[in-house]
Structure formats: C-alpha cells, structure tokens
Amino acid sequence: MIRTCSARRPCMAGLLVLLAALLAACTTAGPAPAPAAPAYEPQRGQPGKDVVWVPTPDAVVTRMLDMAGVTAADLVVDLGSGDGKIAIAAARERGARARGLEYNPDLVVLSRQRAQQAGVAARVEFLQADIFKSDFSDASVVTMYLLPGLNLRLRETLLRMKPGTRVVSHSFDMGTWEADERAYLGNAAVFMWTVPAHVAGLWAVHAPRLPGAPLTLRLEQHFQVLAGEADFGPLSAFLMRPRLDGARIAFTLRDTGGALLQFDALAAGDRIAGTVQRAGGRAVPFEARRSGPPGAIGGAQPTAHELRLMGEPI
Template sequence: MSVAIPLRFLTALAAAFLIAAPAAAQKFEPQVGQAGKDVIWVPTPDDIVDRMLTMAQVTANDFVVDLGSGDGKIAIAAAQKFGARALGIEYNPDMVKLSQANAQAAGVAGKATFRHADIFATDFTQATVITMYLLPGLNMKLRPQILAMRPGTRVASHSFSMEDWEADETSTLDGRRAYFWVVPANVSGGWTLEVGAQRIELSFDQTFQKINGTVTLGPLQAGLREAKLRGFNISFAFVDSAQVRREFTGRVIGAKMEGSWRGDGGTEGRWSATKK
C-alpha cells in the first residue's frame, strides 16, 4: 500500500531539516584530551578548583584571572562561591562561547567574563589572584611575568610547579596536587635603615621569597636572624652592639620599607629603610 504525500509538505519538511541541521552541527561539546594551542584540554576536578581558590584565600575583593580557562569552571567558581570578579583567558573561541554560556547558566555572567586571547600576549597584571592548569614549560615561560607582578599577588596551579621557585604551600587530594605561591617583593641589595636618629646599613640576598642578610654595626657585619619575606611583608631581627635584640616587621613599598620594631625589655618604635 502506498500513501500519497503532498509536495508542499515534503518541501516544508526539507526546509525544516536544512535549518535544524546547521544548528545541530554548531553545538559544541568539548572532549577531554582535545588539542589546543599549547596544551590538550583536561578539566580541573571540582575539589581541586575549590582548594586552589581556598588556598589563595579568594574574597569578594579579588580579581581572579584564570590562564587557559577552558570551560570556565575556575573563573565561574571564583565568582559563584567566593564572590570575586573573575576573567578567563582562553585561546579556543568555542571554549570561550561555552564558558560564557556556563557563566550565564550559573547566574554569574556579570562577574565571570571570558576573553578569546593568547595568554602570552595578554596583560593580566591587574589580577590579585592567578590560577592555571598548564604544562611545566608554559608555567616557566610565564614565571618572569608573574614574578614582575605586584608583590602579594597570589598564584595557584593545578598539578605543575615552577621548578626552583618553591611553592609556599602544596596541597594533595586523591593523588592530585595544587601549588600556591605569593609573589615576593624585590629586596635584594643594600638598604639604609633609619631607627630614630640612627642610620644602619643592611644588605639582603634573595632567592624568590627566601632571604638572608647582614647588618653593619661599626666594623662588624652581623647576620640577620629569622629574615622572612611574604609578598610585601618583611620581618627580621638582629642583636645590636649593646646586646639588645631588636625585631623588625614592616612592608616593602618599592624602594622603601617601613614598619615597627620591638626590643628586649619592651622598647619599641618605628623604622624605615631606603634602597641604595
């Protein structure tokens, strides 16, 4: 038995198919392991995303930049759970569109935005927090730019370190690692310390966030004790010629430092230092 189908119905059906087919073809579904510009795409697990943002102590006052943002989950989590403003930088335009749709679905499209760009050709120096899941070689290529950022900038990386720049914290969860650093101020070299009417010469040696140094006390060069640098915060101590231990804490502001000191017996005061 045959059934006669009107020609106009067949024409309409064909037109509908032609309209629907491109739409279906345009639907983008990312595949784990798909090739990108410099890496293959593997999403960061949700629990590692949470730890990365937690170890960076992200708050609503932060601007988080995710380098190589993929499907956008880190930037979206920063906005949704931590209230931060976030930007994802991603080279694949399809992933950018997917991220924007994901942010819209999560209700944070106004706080988590995405840019189609090359991370090596984009200025991200306004970030207070950097996140990334890249390969070791890419981390090392980015390292000089990250170290030149504002002291105190926090950096979190999934899986891969930055070689001899030792992490300030390493967290492990189900065999996966997250690394955390704070960008240190540059204090290497000579400084003139002023404590009241006294002018004392200091010198620091620095390897990333690790510092040691000396203080000149007349003909003597004494070692600094417990010298520590975290971002722009610095502390150190020394025993002066009167056998008084003085402990200094303060902030590094470019070529200047300032803070407070406390000595044995409860003496205390303010101090400043200028780089030579």
C-alpha cells in the same frame, strides 16, 4: 437568483478566508526553522594551542581557591581557562571578580554561556587570547593548569606581578621557585606561591627613635627566601628568622649592646617602612631607603634543565 460557490469558482467570502489564512500563515510561521546547531561539547584531551583541554576536578578547584585565600576582594585570572570552571567557581563561591583567558574561541563562547547559567556573568569575563601575549598584571590571584615548561615560561612574568599576588597551579610546579604551600588530592598536586617583593640590595636605615639601630641592611633573596646582614658601624650581624611574605618583611637582629631587635615592615618599591622593637621596649617606626641599584632575585634565571623543559636553546 441564488449565487452558489463552486470548486472552480470560489466565492468572494471563501477567497477572503483563504487570503486571511495565507496571511496568518505568512506572519506567524515564517520560513521553516533551521535545525538547531548541536551544542558545542569539548572533548577531554582535545588539542589546544600549547596544551590540551582537560578540566580540573571540582574538589581540586575548591582546594586551589582555598590555598589562594580567594575572597570578594580578589581578581582571579585563569590562564588557559577551558570551559571556564575555575573563574566561574571563584565568582560563584567566593564572590570574586574573575577573568578567563582562553585561546579556543568555542571554549570562550561555552564559558560565557556557563557564566550566564551560573548567574555570575556580571563578575566574570572570558577573553579569546594567547596567555603569552596577554597582560594580566591586574590580577591578585592567578590560577593555571598548564604544563611544566609553560609554567617556567610564565615564571618571570609572574615574579614581576604585584607583591602579594597568589599563584596557584594544578599538577605542575615552577622548577626552582619552591612553592609556599603544596597539597596532594588523590592524583592531583596543587602548588601555591605568593609573589615576593623585590628587596634584594643595599638599604639605608632611619630609625630616629631607636638609638643603636643598624645603619645599613644588605638583603639577598632567592625568590621568596630572604637572607642578609646589617651593619652597626664595625659590627655586621646576620638577619635571624628572616621572612618575606609578599610585601611583608620581618627579621630579628642582635644589636651592639646584645639586645634583640624585631623588625616588621612592608616593602614597596624603593622603601621599606614599619616598626622595630627592642626586647622589652616599645615598637617604634623605622624606614629604609634603597641606597643602590636593586639586587638580582637569585634563582630567577632558568637552569639548564629548566631551559630544556621550556624548549629554549641552552
């Protein structure tokens, strides 16, 4: 007897085929895919915690990195990093390590994606953080595009960073802390400061190989602008061509015999060490040690106008 398959009574082979197809459908297709979430697109001028998001133009980013002299040896921290473009450029174009601190979590996720796409994710990190509650003292370069009042609120923190740290700001200055370098690119201003060593105060000088060297130095500084005098017993001579560039301190003095002494040294904490050269002579080592409490950095206290910009009570 020949058994036939009817539509109402499918035969065993047909059932098996159906079952197999069903099984395949279940294992390959699974549940219908959810529609892809639209990619996050930040909008220029969108609100941020303390300042809106507007990206720094590419040419200005390049100029900022140039002015800070960013190299592979640097750790660049961008305060309020937006879509991450400054940190990513520092890593991709200069080989630096970089960190972006950004309050908006969507911008943090976007920045991480862009760092991946740029192939620099291993050298760049983005943290969701408030710049006013973050420790970035390990940076060797700080970049920012904020607001005048926010720059001023950061000024004291920046001044406490390691001497030689470079700070670059797009658009806004730092009040009475004059920039070491400034540039204008179209409508954009760029400012660069080098954090000075704190040398204000009284120093005792030891230069055993230079008879007639001064005994004490009394140094004053207004941010990175250095002044002061040296005592050679009864003679007080004012520093000539004083220069403070990060940790490097240099100045000239005329000694009791009328000869010029050229000092060139590095300051670190309570010690200044380097060389002193009498005109026509050889450079010999000298060292100075603090002999009193550190002096105040002139100008570090905000002026009434600056307090107003910072939104602080005057």
